[in-house]
Amino acid sequence: MMRESIVLHLRRPCLFGILASLLLPLFVPAHVSAQDAKVQLYQSRNFQLMTDLSKDEADELLEELETMLKLVADYWGRRNRKPIRMFVFDDFDNWPQEQIAKLSPDGLRSVRTGGGLTITQVRGFVGGPKIDSNAIVYAVSDHKTPQHEAIHAYCGINFGSTGPVWYSEGMAEVGKYFRAGERGVNASENVINYLQSQEPKSLGAIVNNPLEQTGDSWQNYAWRWVLCHMLGANKNYSARFKPLGLALLADRKVSFDSVYGAQAEEIEFEYNLFLKDMEPGYRCDLCSWDWKTKFRLLSERTTAFSKIRADSGWQASKAKVFAGDTYSLKTEKEWTLSKEGPLLSAAGDENGNGQLIGIIFDDYKLSEPFEIGGNETFTVPTSGELFLRCQDKWGELADNKGVIDVRIGLIEKGERSENSR
Known part of the structure; x- marks a missing residue:
């Protein structure tokens, strides 16, 4: 599947007029003979x-496209100014x-290879958000290619640009998966399986690779x-991602590194964690890592108190723990x-679903998750900051309800190295 976007900045009005005169009549309704009746014009x-x-398939596609366009227009804050013209091929x-x-x-050529192409003609920038441009989409009918290309067309018409390759194609993929009222992962099983079967590609290889180009693979x-998807949905990065995108679409001198450079380690950690735990329905906003909470060393006289939500990912217990120590819970x-599910304590049900589980964070590395449940005492497999969550599938957290109060104390110290005392 090759999906591409070409933006033509036309400086001579006569050339633009010639292109328009050639392309626009193709969208004017006309008499269609019985032989040609399979190709029709549908409008929304x-x-x-x-x-x-x-007709039923075309109407369904138009409904999906309109729903998607409303979502992306609301996100970027710019109403679509012109109709998006599309040639969609089934056979x-x-x-x-x-x-x-x-x-x-x-x-x-793009359609025959199983993909799509968006050709945007930009005549000129009138000033501010006003841009004189048109877009023509060519796409196969499957793999949500029309939705992907429609994002390129929307950006070309309303911004005069689709941004650098990583943003242009990444957001077109995000847009094609948009569903009204849903914020979880909707990528295909094939895409998820591929991503989780590979060594994670570094952030630099995605955003700073001059060899990658639109339509590559x-x-x-x-x-x-x-x-x-992660930058747009994760609470730690979404506030900066939208302004970054608008600046990239406006061809301003801004980059991923200039905006997120100070958070590079945090982003890489959460990016890798997202890849590991991703499944349909996974919510990056509910699983955003807590980088702000302060952790404390426990003693016989001090405890750590936290409220752990059932509908969220790993959450800070506020306790810094050590392997070999014994803790009260x-x-x-x-x-x-x-x-409408049954109420569960921290012990969960008979299969362990809904039980309290833990994980240790230390220097951007995580231990394996371990069971805590409703035990009165517990130990940890390694030293670091203790995070907790409700045991449930990552893609099914959103409908969970309730909060469990957790208080952790130190019962007995084990053997520690000098620098951990």
């Missing part, structure tokens, strides 16, 4: 769709040769998607694993 508020899909044999002959050879698109209140 923001799209003009020429396709050989059935080339359904298209008359005389019509094929009028279309872009580059667009047809679906695997590269997957890495761009995972980074853009007191828990109060209950939680559920669904809106």
Whole structure:
């Protein structure tokens, strides 16, 4: 699947007029003979769709495109100014040769290889957000390629640019997975399986690789998607990601490194954790790492108190713990694993679902998770900062309810090195 976006900045009005005169008539409704009836024009508020899909399939696609466009327009804060014109192919044999002959050879080439191409013609920047531009989309009908290319077209029409490759293609992939009312991962099983079967690609290799280009491979698109999805949804980075994107779309002198350089270690840690735990429904906003809470050493006279939510990922216990020490645990209140599920204590159910579990963070590395449950005492496998959560599938946290109060105390010290005393 090759998906591409070409932005043509046309400085001569006459050339723009010639292109428009050649392309726009293709979208004007006309009499269609019985032989050509499989290719029809369908229209909605923001799209003009020429396709050989059935009417029901075309109507469904237009509805999906309109829903997606509203979400992305709300996100970027810019209403779509012009209809997005699209050629969507289900079967080339359904298209008359005389019509094929009028279309872009580059667009047809991309479609024949199983992908898509967006050609944006930018005549000029009128000033402020006003841009004189048009966009034509060529796409196969499957793999959500029309949705991906429609994001490029929206950006080209309304910003005159789609940004650098990592942002342009990453956000087009994010956009095609948008679903109204859903904030979890909606990527295909194939994409998730691929990402989790590979060594994580470094952040620099995604955002600073001059050899990568639009339309290179679906695997590269997957890495761009995972980074853009995380930055856009994670509470630690989303506030900066939207302004960064708007600056990139405006071709300003800004970069990923200039915005996030000071958070590079934190981003890499959460990026790798996202790749490890990702599954359909995973919510980056609910699983954002807590970098702000202060942890304390415990003594026989001091304890650490925390409130652990059932609907969130790893949360700070506020306790700095040491391997070999024995700790006391007191828990109060209950939680559920669904809106109408049974109330559970920190011990969870008979299968361990809903029990309290822990993990140790030390110098951007994590231990393996371990069970704590409702035990009155516990030990830890290694030293560091203790994080806690409710045991549940990562993609099913959002419907959990309740909070359990946790108080941890030190009962007995084990053997420690001198620098940990």
